[in-house]
Amino acid sequence: VRERALIDRYFKPVTGSPAARGLADDAAVLMPPAGRELVITKDMIAQNVHFLPDDPPETVAHKLLAVNLSDLAAMGATPLACLLGLGLARDTSERWVAAFATGLGAACNRFTCPLIGGDTIAGLDRPVLSLTAFGHIGPGQALARSGAHPGDDVWVSGTIGEAGLGLALLRQDSAGDPALIARYRTPTPRLALGQALVGLASAAADVSDGLLADVRNIAIASGLQLVVNRDDVPVHSLSAADPSAAMTAGDDYELVFTAPAGFRPRLVTLSQTLGVKLSRIGRCAPGSGVVLVDATGAPQPILRFGFEHESGNGRQESAKAGSEEGG
Amino acid sequence: VRERALIDRYFKPVTGSPAARGLADDAAVLMPPAGRELVITKDMIAQNVHFLPDDPPETVAHKLLAVNLSDLAAMGATPLACLLGLGLARDTSERWVAAFATGLGAACNRFTCPLIGGDTIAGLDRPVLSLTAFGHIGPGQALARSGAHPGDDVWVSGTIGEAGLGLALLRQDSAGDPALIARYRTPTPRLALGQALVGLASAAADVSDGLLADVRNIAIASGLQLVVNRDDVPVHSLSAADPSAAMTAGDDYELVFTAPAGFRPRLVTLSQTLGVKLSRIGRCAPGSGVVLVDATGAPQPILRFGFEHESGNGRQESAKAGSEEGG
Numbered sequence: 001v002r003e004r005a006l007i008d009r010y011f012k013p014v015t016g017s018p019a020a021r022g023l024a025d026d027a028a029v030l031m032p033p034a035g036r037e038l039v040i041t042k043d044m045i046a047q048n049v050h051f052l053p054d055d056p057p058e059t060v061a062h063k064l065l066a067v068n069l070s071d072l073a074a075m076g077a078t079p080l081a082c083l084l085g086l087g088l089a090r091d092t093s094e095r096w097v098a099a100f101a102t103g104l105g106a107a108c109n110r111f112t113c114p115l116i117g118g119d120t121i122a123g124l125d126r127p128v129l130s131l132t133a134f135g136h137i138g139p140g141q142a143l144a145r146s147g148a149h150p151g152d153d154v155w156v157s158g159t160i161g162e163a164g165l166g167l168a169l170l171r172q173d174s175a176g177d178p179a180l181i182a183r184y185r186t187p188t189p190r191l192a193l194g195q196a197l198v199g200l201a202s203a204a205a206d207v208s209d210g211l212l213a214d215v216r217n218i219a220i221a222s223g224l225q226l227v228v229n230r231d232d233v234p235v236h237s238l239s240a241a242d243p244s245a246a247m248t249a250g251d252d253y254e255l256v257f258t259a260p261a262g263f264r265p266r267l268v269t270l271s272q273t274l275g276v277k278l279s280r281i282g283r284c285a286p287g288s289g290v291v292l293v294d295a296t297g298a299p300q301p302i303l304r305f306g307f308e309h310e311s312g313n314g315r316q317e318s319a320k321a322g323s324e325e326g327g
Numbered sequence: 328v329r330e331r332a333l334i335d336r337y338f339k340p341v342t343g344s345p346a347a348r349g350l351a352d353d354a355a356v357l358m359p360p361a362g363r364e365l366v367i368t369k370d371m372i373a374q375n376v377h378f379l380p381d382d383p384p385e386t387v388a389h390k391l392l393a394v395n396l397s398d399l400a401a402m403g404a405t406p407l408a409c410l411l412g413l414g415l416a417r418d419t420s421e422r423w424v425a426a427f428a429t430g431l432g433a434a435c436n437r438f439t440c441p442l443i444g445g446d447t448i449a450g451l452d453r454p455v456l457s458l459t460a461f462g463h464i465g466p467g468q469a470l471a472r473s474g475a476h477p478g479d480d481v482w483v484s485g486t487i488g489e490a491g492l493g494l495a496l497l498r499q500d501s502a503g504d505p506a507l508i509a510r511y512r513t514p515t516p517r518l519a520l521g522q523a524l525v526g527l528a529s530a531a532a533d534v535s536d537g538l539l540a541d542v543r544n545i546a547i548a549s550g551l552q553l554v555v556n557r558d559d560v561p562v563h564s565l566s567a568a569d570p571s572a573a574m575t576a577g578d579d580y581e582l583v584f585t586a587p588a589g590f591r592p593r594l595v596t597l598s599q600t601l602g603v604k605l606s607r608i609g610r611c612a613p614g615s616g617v618v619l620v621d622a623t624g625a626p627q628p629i630l631r632f633g634f635e636h637e638s639g640n641g642r643q644e645s646a647k648a649g650s651e652e653g654g
Contacts, residue, residue: 041354
């Protein structure tokens with residue numbers, strides 16, 4: 001089936017905005033909300049690197065949109081629209097494309113982020129998918145990684161490491177806990193939380209590479225040391241024996257953020273209002289890098305910070321590489 | 328080398344805008360020009376499908392930006408910013424990445440389209456590159472494929488088929504004409520022409536899939552028949568013996584557009600002002616599809632319309648497939 005026919009057959013029906021111009025033109029046209037800044041992100045995922053060949057195409061589409069919207073959430077932005085870059089393998093079936101398009105349309109509806117354009121190519125060795133998501137926010141209000149101050153608390157949403165557990169289950173070909181597998185396949189971007197953190201959080205990032213790696217990114221950008229209390233990091237009961245795996249597995253798509261201690265009551269209220277667990281896991285201090293401490297305050301070794309894909313094989317990022325970057 | 332290190336080492340230096348936030352945050356933040364619409368496009372290119380393994384990385388980067396800016400040109404838009412999706416193969420060298428980044432920085436400077444963000448992944452079987460380009464235009468002014476009227480002229484810029492000749496030379500491993508090879512490797516988007524056509528052209532598209540295929544897109548979108556005078560299509564002397572190859576090779580990144588006959592004098596003046604050849608190659612009529620005629624007006628067979636990549640092998644798109652779409 002030709003690329004143009006695939007677009008007409010499967011993607012035109014799921015476009016949800018006049019900005020798409022029926023996918024008939026060379027580009028989409030979008031009037032941004034007056035006086036709002038645009039927040040723009042672009043994440044790629046590839047089969048065998050970021051998703052498994054057996055993952056249902058609908059969930060691959062959901063994950064592609066969700067990982068991008070998680071970036072918007074970390075900036076405090078509201079989704080506006082997205083573009084798809086669909087790179088098909090030589091052996092990708094039309095059925096896979098149809099299911100992928102269905103899943104993408106459902107995810108775009110769920111997160112109010114209409115598909116307005118993109119590109120389809122074929123002939124690759126495996127599917128490689130790219131998405132560009134646009135959000136909007138009030139001028140100057142975007143959350144950054146660089147705004148933390150000494151004395152600020154460090155917070156994280158949700159439970160850390162569940163996606164990693166889900167991936168481990170899938171790799172073991174185990175029936176496993178559907179909730180954990182869903183955390184890997186269909187993450188939920190923390191959009192409402194991110195928007196509510198504008199004016200509360202001093203710095204924020206999403207947890208994609210692994211909690212410690214993303215905490216380190218805030219430490220580097222803010223020029224501070226972030227102290228994380230190991231026992232306060234919310235992990236699944238299956239991770240209790242090995243919390244460091246949970247803190248480095250990545251793919252959580254939770255938000256990690258810093259906030260002044262004076263905002264603790266407001267954050268507790270926010271947690272209840274949104275129905276999202278918020279855990280205070282540490283504090284910001286002068287210095288640099290990340291320090292992991294136990295309940296007595298004794299520093300614990302950090303053997304790795306997160307997960308980074310390199311040279312075709314997932315590789316645990318070494319603490320050495322981390323320290324080169326100031327971690 | 329880790330993905331983050333590649334970004335810091337090679338791409339951070341070529342970002343050209345505060346919108347990039349030093350590539351330190353989860354997303355870029357951009358204030359769009361007040362009262363302007365955004366024009367947004369996203370094109371992917373893959374090694375062995377859209378560029379050759381021996382193409383210099385600098386020219387691959389140029390081409391990636393240029394094919395996207397050509398879409399903006401076809402809409403009449405002015406470039407604003409771009410995001411890169413860099414998918415590296417397992418065996419992509421750091422030197423390739425460095426040269427690619429250098430080429431991208433030079434192209435972004437040349438076309439005033441700063442890089443403001445993106446994503447890098449690794450572990451693919453071959454490089455797969457995605458770019459999202461943003462432009463801006465006055466509200467409602469974007470050119471479309473759907474605006475042609477019966478009686479309008481059909482025009483094309485530049486010379487058609489030269490990129491196809493350049494690709495053929497490269498495949499023959501011939502030293503060849505550097506100008507033709509440059510047409511394949513480093514196309515020039517017709518940005519100034521596209522912007523000048525706002526208010527003159529009734530419909531426009533860029534010539535990417537092949538002149539006849541792109542003319543057909545205008546015919547379909549406008550609900551008209553486009554009659555193309557074969558002998559008026561500007562081709563290279565090497566294509567004189569086989570003009571149909573030139574009209575279907577694609578990768579030209581010229582603009583094909585329609586305009587009322589009353590604008591002929593203004594278009595001749597525009598051609599002189601911009602130093603861009605404009606050729607009147609046909610007219611719009613009631614009906615549907617594309618008709619190719621010789622100097623006597625006799626219809627000529629169209630065996631194919633353009634070039635589309637499918638199933639890993641470039642395939643000449645058949646006229647049958649074309650007629651299914653209404654061509």
